[in-house]
Amino acid sequence: MLLLPAFVLLLAGLCGAKPLAGKRWNDLAVKHAWVEIPRGWEFHSKPPGDHLLDMRIGLKQAKLEELISSLYEVSDPAHERYGAHLTKEEVDALVAPHPASVGAVESWLQHHGINPSDAHFRSAGGEWITIRVSVAQAERMLGTTYGVYYHAASGSSVVRTMEYSLPQELHSHVDVVTPTTYFGTLHSMRSTSFVQAHSTVGDEDSFAAEISPLAVPASCGTTITPACLRALYNTTAYVPKATATNKLGVSGYLGEFANDADLQTFFKTFRTDAVGGTFTHVQVNGGLNTQSDPGVEANLDIQYTEGISFPTPNTYYSTGGSPPFLADSFTPTNTNEPYLDWLNFILNQTTIPQTFTTSYGDDEQTVPQDYATSVCNLFAQLGARGSSVMFSSGDEGVGGGACTTNDGTNRKIFQPAFPASCPFVTSVGGTQKVNPEVAINFSGGGFSRYFAQPSYQTTAVSSFLNGLGTKFAGLFNATGRAYPDVAAQATGFQVVVGGRTESVAGTSCSSPTFAGVVALLNDFRISEGKAPLGFLNPLFYSTAKTGFNDIVSGSNPGCGQAGFTAGVGWDPVTGLGTPDFLRLQALVA
Incomplete structure (x- = not known):
């Protein structure tokens, strides 16, 4: 008879696991938003939901301050470290994200049915992860709606959004996600010749x-x-x-x-x-x-x-x-x-x-x-x-x-x-x-x-x-x-x-x-x-x-x-x- 309450509790725990996980990743807060469409751009149309894009996730770098401190030291002619530039491996170690950040982002990806091992690209330091997703999937992940926007002066069209969100938990682990609210293309940017x-x-x-x-x-x-x-x-x-x-x-x-x-x-x-x-x-x-x-x-x-x-x-x-x-x-x-x-x-x-x-x-x-x-x-x-x-x-x-x-x-x-x-x-x-x-x-x-x-x-x-x-x-x-x-x-x-x-x-x-x-x-x-x-x-x-x-x-x-x-x-x-x-x-x- 004592086994029944334990079984009921176990069953309740199993039943509650998914909703709890869902709440963890569905608790979205705005990461960046525009109050108006960037000047020079106009909404053109809705992109197909199955249009693919490469989503880049920039994770916070655990030792970024140390990297910048080292940069100034090796660049300052009055410092004893002047000219002692860092190797690729040393830089990669400084820009690597904290394991907790990696774990949080990978859990979020898995929640959305994405195997982290299938990432299209990972930087050597691990601070950038690129995954290939559809527009529809990106919209679910970022709590947003994408559009095709047209830039008349350059003839460029881009798939972007006016705002995007991330789960509250990820705000302390992720610096930026693209492509989202950065409308500038190099066609519209080019103005220096x-x-x-x-x-x-x-x-x-x-x-x-x-x-x-x-x-x-x-x-x-x-x-x-x-x-x-x-x-x-x-x-x-x-x-x-x-x-x-x-x-x-x-x-x-x-x-x-x-x-x-x-x-x-x-x-x-x-x-x-x-x-x-x-x-x-x-x-x-x-x-x-x-x-x-x-x-x-x-x-x-x-x-x-x-x-x-x-x-x-x-x-x-x-x-x-x-x-x-x-x-x-x-x-x-x-x-x-x-x-x-x-x-x-x-x-x-x-x-x-x-x-x-x-x-x-x-x-x-x-x-x-x-x-x-x-x-x-x-x-x-x-x-x-x-x-x-x-x-x-x-x-x-x-x-x-x-x-x-x-x-x-x-x-x-x-x-x-x-x-x-x-x-x-x-x-x-x-x-x-x-x-x-x-x-x-x-x-x-x-x-x-x-x-x-x-x-x-x-x-x-x-x-x-x-x-x-x-x-x-x-x-x-x-x-x-x-x-x-x-x-x-x-x-x-x-x-x-x-x-x-x-x-x-x-x-x-x-x-x-x-x-x-x-x-x-x-x-x-x-x-x-x-x-x-x-x-x-x-x-x-x-x-x-x-x-x-x-x-x-x-x-x-x-x-x-x-x-x-x-x-x-x-x-x-x-x-x-x-x-x-x-x-x-x-x-x-």
Whole structure:
């Protein structure tokens, strides 16, 4: 008789197990939501429930603070650990999630009928898990409804949602889930280069000749070639020596790739000693390299990184992931986010280039803060491993368009750009003219509203803010990460596209130019038996700050305002200034 109550209790426990588990995972709370459809986008239709997407889950990293602390220590020339960059394995160990986080996420997946062992991708550190799910399944998991949204200006369509939720328990274990509320595609983001009215470059043979660094001709003020840049930034006489070790990487998207034949034409016209030089093509996640209809952006990047750093080995990474959305497609299309594709790919490599450049960006406020923070932390991993990461600062000054907030209040404020606002990258603004250089009016610059001002730039930025006084009060976040950090030429670049020379402008010109100079500095360091420079900003704002040509005139208007003004010292138009290789070489020796 005593067995009956025990049996009843056991049965009650078994019956109650599933509802209790269901409550655990059905107790949803909003993770991120927009109050309005991001500007430029419009709802188009409901995607098919069986349309597949790759859901990325970014788990909280158990030792993230230790990673960032290590990053600053190995990047600070005054620290005893300077240059002692971390190995891939050391970084992976620091970014690994806590076992409790892994267990919670895997239990949640199992609740939704997903075997964690079937994950489409896991990062080496385990902090990113990618699973392939249908739209209907993603909607159940995230308590949301997906839509197909159309971006008229770029012709892009994406599968996104206005908000998403996670079980309360997962909020302490998960940083971000994508694709969800980040609408930016690299088509809509790309704004840092543009083709100018066609210019005649004249006697092509004259551009192949080297220019004395003591007498940069006035023609370089309107027509930029590698010879102009090498003279302006004092790299003409330097011959790379560590070419077996030192590498430079260019990350590209949108199906763009750099054309081999165009590079040879560029070399024959603008740098004859490099004729026959090549670069490595790497295709990530379906990236293209058909060698037909090359992209202006891709050719610009590789022609000028090569034009400055030759014969340093260059690699162009063509990352796919953004073909047009097809309603009847049952494979992942542009639901992917190529930034994450490229970052997860490159961080999974044992050996990576010591220098990177990327020429894409978007208004910071259009990027969900959880997404921006997760991507920024991935750049911290690159820096910790000894890579210098350059990003163009944008082409809209302090902001383009109406510059109103997207939080429902419609306040007018300056619009910082991301990833330029990430404190773990080196943001490159733009200049024009020569003898002297001046800030170009579209040079992106300002202050982040997501990221706090890092200590490495406090002194420089405080000096600028003290001089600014109350001007523009309320339009920017004076305590935010300030950018750009540095600058380089940004207009009149002669680029060969389809065999024809085009004139190109934008901070897309500035970033690969600056990266070329950094690659030479890394070559020098490595050839001397030293570590590469890695994350540059702590060095640049301290012992190397005298290695730049201070830009003291020009401004970056936007948002209906005059914008900031370049002046003595750091400013949010040209940063610390443009590089002087010889001075920097002496400072990093």
